Amino acid sequence: MKSFVDEVVATPGGENIRACIQCGVCTGSCPVANEMEYPPREIIAMIRAGMRNEVLSSNSMWYCLSCYMCTVRCPRGIKPTEIAHTLECLANQQGFRVKGTRTPAMYRSFVSSIKGNGRVHELGMMFRYYMTTNPLAALKMLPVGLKLFLRHRMPLIPKRVKGKEDLSKLIQKFAEIRGSE
């Protein structure tokens, strides 16, 4: 098996992590750094130290908001945002489950909706999300859902894109390259 750092370096966006000088500009720029178990700079240090289990079972990457501030400011051309998404994929593939965040469930509902319809069907997506996380929480969202429904922004029947088969092929090809869903 490849070492953890090699595994990350081989993914798109992970190329430069060996060049990290641990300056901390990523963590300093991160709006959610203090919520994470390990801030971005430490995640890179831990990847290089081969701490696969600690990194992949942490909540850090799932908290990333994709604001790209770290990527813009990094003096070494490292892309912590891309690395966060890579780590999400790896955690998912390798069966790590994170407590305290529902982001993976949200991703799964989103992707399943895309796979089924070629685009997001909000009602279906949110239904699946709440059913797999906390069905009671859906009650809180009911007033907003109702408003959206009345303004024709939340159709009951999903709309599908033309050429859904072509899209399926694209998704399949992507899964082959990336090695995950």
Next chain:
Amino acid sequence: MEPRIGVYVCHCGSNIASTVNVEEVARFAQDLDSVVVSRDYKFMCSDPGQELIKKDIRELGLNRVVVASCSPTMHETTFRRACHEVGVNQYLFEMANIREHCSWVTEDKQEATEKAKALVSAAVRRVYYHQPLQSREVTVNADTLVVGGGIAGIQAALKIADSEHKVYLVEKEPSIGGHMAQLDKTFPTLDCSACILTPKMTMVGSHPYIELMTYSEVEEVSGYIGNFKVKIKKRARYVDEDKCTGCGLCQTKCPSKVDSEFDAGIGKRKAIYTPFPQAVPNIPVIDKEHCIYFLKGKCRLCEKICEAKAIDFEQEDQIIEVEVGAIILATGFNVFDPTPIYQYGYKRFDNVITSLEFERMVNSAGPTDGEIVLKDGSHPESIGIIHCVGSRDEKYHEYCSRVCCMYSMKLAHLIKEHTAAEVYEFYIDIRSFGKGYEEFYNRVLNEGAIFIRGRPAEITNIAEKPEEEGNLIIQFEDTLIGRQRRLPVDMIILSVALEPQPDAEAVARLFNISRSADGFFLERHPKLDPVATMTDGIFVAGCCQSPKDIPDTVAQASAAAAEALAMISKGRVEIEAATAVINESICSGCQTCKLVCPFGAISFEEEKEVCRVNEALCKGCGACVSGCPSDAITLNHFTNEQIVAQMEGMLV
């Protein structure tokens, strides 16, 4: 004389022998045409190695030699000399590079051995056609040109002039002194910069062997090592240097106020000015762009007040031509402008300033008389110093500017000395590598400066908590704690990078030298020839070559002076015989060669209507050979016959 070739395959310890089967290569060479003897040896460059060649020349009557070893830039001279010493012309030697071109870059032993054989075979075929050539000597003009009057230029000029050889020192500003004159104190000894620099400046000003040309720039350079011709433009000062007494009265009366370059923009000067009180020469210049007379046609106050009648509005730029044997470039550096780093707020926030601006502020001769003040005139209670601004960042400069850690700590010391303010140093790594530098780091730590490891993410004035109100807030990760933090401070100093001068490219072209990827002038060899350039007779010193501190700059300037003096003292230089020759009976006078020659070595003879090569200028690049439509040019030591033979040898 029938060629009798000796081949010597070097092991270079294990550098070559661990990848190339050297014994097999030597056996292979034994069977090549005209090869009399072929040997392999542990270190050919060693004395016994060279002796091996000499012995074979004497005993076996060799008249051609091939050494298969390292790059010719390493040891060609060594083996040429060995041949020469026993009566074989040095140009009857050829080197096959089986280290850099073969063993170091090939993994498979079999492949490497085959490649080494091909390279040796090529060299043997080539050397068969070599012609004996004679190196020539030219005399060296004993005068030297030094460009740039900072500490590097001053040091180099003084060293040469002290040996009673003439130096022309050209400086584009109105005074010599450079950046060092702007600094307050110098690390790690805390000498006052002006106190150690101005005596040297005065010596330059009064030295009988130095001709100082300030407010001047080099316009044109021609010629070659030992014999350069240089045109210097002396810009009009509008002040007669012979009449001016330097009393300074004109500067007090001039009504036009401008940002002072010397004070890094935080102080003012007049339109007629000397940059600072100890300027050398102590003769003002009129800045035409801001002088009211030049702008509006009225004023001439300075002229009225000047008792010596030294003001001369009619003065014009002068072109001065000088001839020199060597040139030392000491054109210095530029400070990085941090405005593009938006998140640091330079020019957006009043109290974010650069290190050079702070240097002028803390200097007792500066615009605030050495008082550390905020824009509103009050005194800061806390100051943050941010390292590596514009350095170690692929978006600006990838390199480390070498001096920022140390000068930042010096500034921390000065703040502690002048005020009771808290000082925070934001660093990534502390680089205190010089003599007494680590001790200085220790001293500043003990003086109470707080060191925080982390490159700050941003500077803002938007408070998130009441205690942040009215301050600048630095947001950063304290990497040694692993937490994101915010720190309110009153003033922030950006320790900016040193970068190449904005005109470095033009200057490099003017003197026909190269620059490295970072934009600084390129030395001939980073370790073994650090002040020479690829153009013979032109040397570099100081920060134009790379960022460096004052001790290194002075050492390098002395080295450049020694190089120039070595040339002057010998009085002549040897010039490579591998130059182009034009066959006049074939030349049609089309002058294509003259057009393509990058060294200006070809001239057209009107009378005979042919072109001719100046051998002293020719570098043997071969551009003219391939450019000539009539095939009239031959490059000695790179003839068609030799090159074709080399290629055939390679393909065997």
